[in-house]
Amino acid sequence: MLATPSGTLACPDKARQHRLAAQLADMIPGAATIRVSLTDPKQTWPHPHAIAKDADGETIELSRTTARITARWVLRVWPDADWTRPHTFDLAAATLTRSDLAAVSRGL
Secondary structure (H helix, E strand, O other), X not given: OXXXXXXXXXXXXXXXXXXXXXXXXXXXXXXXXXXXXXXOXXXXXXXXXXXXXXOOOOEEOOOHHHHHHHHHHHHHHOOXXXXXXXXXXXXXXXXXXXXXXXXXXXXX
């Protein structure tokens, strides 16, 4: 991303996160959260993988292509996240949290 003469990013990260949330909500109707990881259960080596869930926590079926594209888009917006652990992207808030930390905060 290009920087302005002051050295700040030309496009704030928050705007980028909200744009991604809007794009994914259009691409996956009914999705509330998307869990992203590098462990596709159908592969023996690391691969970007996404699982979408609706507001009730029910899994939304994604094609292999949609799951991979979704995961790649999220990975690109947060390249500095610790991707050795899965993360959950909340589309309504446009926030990313580590999946194991999100479960702890809900008391699971």
